[in-house]
Amino acid sequence: MRISVQSIHFTADKKLLAFIQKKAEKLDQLFAQIIxxxxxxxxxxxxxxxxxxxxxxxxxxxxxxxAKEQCKTFEEATDLAxxxxxxxxxKYKSRAKTRTGSNDEExxxxxxxxxx
Numbered sequence: 001m002r003i004s005v006q007s008i009h010f011t012a013d014k015k016l017l018a019f020i021q022k023k024a025e026k027l028d029q030l031f032a033q034i035i036x037x038x039x040x041x042x043x044x045x046x047x048x049x050x051x052x053x054x055x056x057x058x059x060x061x062x063x064x065x066x067a068k069e070q071c072k073t074f075e076e077a078t079d080l081a082x083x084x085x086x087x088x089x090x091k092y093k094s095r096a097k098t099r100t101g102s103n104d105e106e107x108x109x110x111x112x113x114x115x116x
Contacts, residue, residue: 001028002036009043016041016074023082027058031089035059041074054078058085063092 003024005017024037042053050070054077058065067084071077 001025001034003039004036005039005041007041007043009045010041012041012074019075020078023078024056027082027085027089030086031060031093033061034089035061039078044070052077054081056081056085058089060092065089065092 001024003021005012005020020039024039027037028034036059038057038059040053040055040057042055044051044053049072052072052074053068053070054074055068056066056078065085065088067081067088069077069080069084071080
């Protein structure tokens with residue numbers, strides 16, 4: 001999986017980039033068909049301490065998953081976004097299995113009816 005990271009309104013250090021890479025690779029282990037991940041780190045100019053935003057977009061075959069989190073640190077925001085995407089990937093996988101499983105059953109029924 002290819003991972004691209006863009007930091008907006010600041011320059012991300014190597015430790016943060018390595019952290020994001022490590023976390024995103026866990027999603028790749030969960031589901032090997034992920035095409036790429038686009039990570040956007042934004043520093044919002046507000047008075048609030050929770051001004052760090054992590055947005056992650058996963059491109060899958062025929063679909064796209066997205067998560068956005070705002071926290072006090074980029075690490076925390078990335079953790080929460082990755083966890084959200086993990087749940088989304090699990091749902092995507094179960095829906096894909098259901099679709100392929102039901103198609104096989106329908107094919108069998110049609111084949112049986114044709115032989116009668």
